[in-house]
Amino acid sequence: MKSSANPIKRVYLYLEEWFNLSFGKEWNPLYHLGPLTIFFFWIALISGLYLYIFFNTTVEHAHASLEKIVHGHVLGIGSLMRSLHRYASDAAIVTILLHVFREFSQDRYRGTRWYSWFTGIPTLWMVVLLGITGYWMVWDELALYISMSASHLLDALPVFSDSMARNFLPGNLSDRFSTLLAFLHLLGQPMFLVFMLWFHVKRLTHVEISAPKGLAIGCLIALTALSIYMPALSHAPVNLSKVPTEIHLDWFYLNIFPLLQYWSPGEIWLLVAGVTTFMLFMPWLPKKNEGLPAVVNLEHCNGCGQCVFDCPFDAISLQARTDGAKWKSEVIVHPELCAACGICTGSCPSSTPFRKKKEGGSLKTGIDMPELTLDTFKQQTDEVLGKLTGDNKIVAFGCKHGYDIEAFSAANVGTVHLFCTGMMPASLAEYALKNGADGVVVSGCRSGDCYYRFGNHWMDLRIHGERQPALRPRVDRERIKILGGAEVDGKKLHQQFALFHDSLAQKNTTPSPTTAKEVNHD
Amino acid sequence: MTKIPAVRYLLQAFNLFVFMALIAAFSAGPSVRQLDDGLAVITLAFGHAGQPVRACHVRTPDELAALAPNMRAPMDCPRERSTIKVELEMDGKIILDLTIPPPGAFKDQGVDVYQNVEVPVGRHEFTVRMNDNALVDGYTYTDSYTVDLAPAQLLFIDFNQRIGGFTFN
Ligand code: HEM
Ligand code: SF4
Ligand code: SF4
Numbered sequence: 001m002k003s004s005a006n007p008i009k010r011v012y013l014y015l016e017e018w019f020n021l022s023f024g025k026e027w028n029p030l031y032h033l034g035p036l037t038i039f040f041f042w043i044a045l046i047s048g049l050y051l052y053i054f055f056n057t058t059v060e061h062a063h064a065s066l067e068k069i070v071h072g073h074v075l076g077i078g079s080l081m082r083s084l085h086r087y088a089s090d091a092a093i094v095t096i097l098l099h100v101f102r103e104f105s106q107d108r109y110r111g112t113r114w115y116s117w118f119t120g121i122p123t124l125w126m127v128v129l130l131g132i133t134g135y136w137m138v139w140d141e142l143a144l145y146i147s148m149s150a151s152h153l154l155d156a157l158p159v160f161s162d163s164m165a166r167n168f169l170p171g172n173l174s175d176r177f178s179t180l181l182a183f184l185h186l187l188g189q190p191m192f193l194v195f196m197l198w199f200h201v202k203r204l205t206h207v208e209i210s211a212p213k214g215l216a217i218g219c220l221i222a223l224t225a226l227s228i229y230m231p232a233l234s235h236a237p238v239n240l241s242k243v244p245t246e247i248h249l250d251w252f253y254l255n256i257f258p259l260l261q262y263w264s265p266g267e268i269w270l271l272v273a274g275v276t277t278f279m280l281f282m283p284w285l286p287k288k289n290e291g292l293p294a295v296v297n298l299e300h301c302n303g304c305g306q307c308v309f310d311c312p313f314d315a316i317s318l319q320a321r322t323d324g325a326k327w328k329s330e331v332i333v334h335p336e337l338c339a340a341c342g343i344c345t346g347s348c349p350s351s352t353p354f355r356k357k358k359e360g361g362s363l364k365t366g367i368d369m370p371e372l373t374l375d376t377f378k379q380q381t382d383e384v385l386g387k388l389t390g391d392n393k394i395v396a397f398g399c400k401h402g403y404d405i406e407a408f409s410a411a412n413v414g415t416v417h418l419f420c421t422g423m424m425p426a427s428l429a430e431y432a433l434k435n436g437a438d439g440v441v442v443s444g445c446r447s448g449d450c451y452y453r454f455g456n457h458w459m460d461l462r463i464h465g466e467r468q469p470a471l472r473p474r475v476d477r478e479r480i481k482i483l484g485g486a487e488v489d490g491k492k493l494h495q496q497f498a499l500f501h502d503s504l505a506q507k508n509t510t511p512s513p514t515t516a517k518e519v520n521h522d
Numbered sequence: 523m524t525k526i527p528a529v530r531y532l533l534q535a536f537n538l539f540v541f542m543a544l545i546a547a548f549s550a551g552p553s554v555r556q557l558d559d560g561l562a563v564i565t566l567a568f569g570h571a572g573q574p575v576r577a578c579h580v581r582t583p584d585e586l587a588a589l590a591p592n593m594r595a596p597m598d599c600p601r602e603r604s605t606i607k608v609e610l611e612m613d614g615k616i617i618l619d620l621t622i623p624p625p626g627a628f629k630d631q632g633v634d635v636y637q638n639v640e641v642p643v644g645r646h647e648f649t650v651r652m653n654d655n656a657l658v659d660g661y662t663y664t665d666s667y668t669v670d671l672a673p674a675q676l677l678f679i680d681f682n683q684r685i686g687g688f689t690f691n
Contacts, residue, residue: 023530
């Protein structure tokens, strides 16, 4: 098991910790980068619609009509809308890049997740193209700069036989082109983007579309303040007999064009194609071996659908019963979608360690992981329980993506390793407590940030009795401690662990009424 | 929900401030300079197909008989176009000299020219010459223009077949 995170992951983890400190995990922007990006798209859409009402898309009138919006509307509403439109679009690039950084640094782009990564890249390009056509429509000097640069780039492709660049010279500029631009920016590209985003998240379940209200409001206030403090401005109107000398570039969208001063169009295309190809193939560099997919045991499945609902990767579906049993439905696993997280084992009501096995048989459940079956980790729990000595015996269940629980092991602390804490049936905590443990620790990824999206969240809810299959109410929650932390959180976790240990010691010396209300939880 | 301490709001404001500062820093700058002071730009840009490399030739009855029946066109015209040679002169000095063979597998397509030259501002005489016909020695088109170039001015030189020469814009 890895002991220290690689430097890139470390940077990410410290950033995440900083945001947890500032925003709390509910509002941590790093946990909501997708929905936050979508929120910025919403701002851009609404401000864009406002602009569109008053905007004239022809080459001749575009600039003047925008100037009128910016300077002529009451209370500076026009200027505000225009600035929000620009700055929200820029903000979206920042959140998209952070999103890419997060998925990459946390290794959440390989294996079955190749699909989200792969579809994300053309989506990002589409966003950039949308920004480029946006700046182009203004027909100011910046737009002319884009025209010339883009046409040089396009002319280098063997696709167009006529020179595009000549279209942007005096007398050649046509409104056919500005109409095409307006169509692309106002309708074609946004619609395509929505379609691509739908594709992007197609293989995920419970996708969060709306950012948390507080975070969204904070961002809107900040963007509004920036818009008032530094309103977005146009360059001088396009003048075809003058070269735009100084261009104030939006580097979030137009960063490719200045390269033309140094490189030939061919070299730039090579760079773009190279970077794109490399990124597209990153999920296989090297390939990630997810492990064997989940397997359904029909004799133990009643078709309740809980695993279908809980699977983060849409890898299980319900279908009509095929084995003649009295139940209506059964489930099947789609192996190519399965990330082998084991969360489904934790969600199956049949997964209970209290079940009687058949003579010489093994403990079975409705859906199981071939490489770590319920039977195996229940046996491991039994072994650990058998070996614990001393006071305040603790069984720690941990996942391989969070902090390594091996660091807690001691004579009175034993460890059981799972794929994800969501793999653990809540009843296993009760089982451990009934069979010799004084306390149970469940230690997974940082709260709010599960490697398998929802594992620690579902587990938490099950233990709190808020999600099926839930831990029975009578189990003393004070004897269960949920920890969450990454490789770099050792110090904090050990402190929390020690506190829990002490609280168990106190509990054991002063027997108190066993009806506890709350699970120990930070 | 747990109560959010005031200091957390301050931290949030700080983070959002950094976020906005990042946007402010890169949404309209740093600017790029396209052209140094004291320069103007001449753009020579046009599309033109050169003349056929040979004159057409009327086939003799013997030649026609030698061809397959569906190929017996009375005229034999070459598909191949002449190479285009263009030269731009400023105040008697050559500043651009291009030789562009016709593209295409059969060398039968038009040529696209797009060239920018940066020149000092001030009064200059420009002369463009072009040869588009392999059968002619020297130049088939020559045009001159004198202009007082302002800083960052763009002088666009186009070729217009209908007018039969170069235009200066
Ligand atoms: C263009 C704007 C984008 C938006 C709005 C967006 C949005 C989202 C959303 C909402 C999710 C689901 C997150 C969740 O609920 O757990 C997601 C997942 C993902 N995205 Fe994006 N995305 C964008 C671009 C990209 C790009 C450019 C990449 C990478 C090149 C990327 C890579 C991924 C990956 C790998 C996942 C899967 C994460 C997981 O399985 O936990 N996305 N995206
Ligand atoms: S192991 Fe995980 S990804 Fe695979 S089916 Fe079960 S819940 Fe879904
Ligand atoms: S949770 Fe278990 S019983 Fe329910 S459908 Fe899934 S495998 Fe079957």
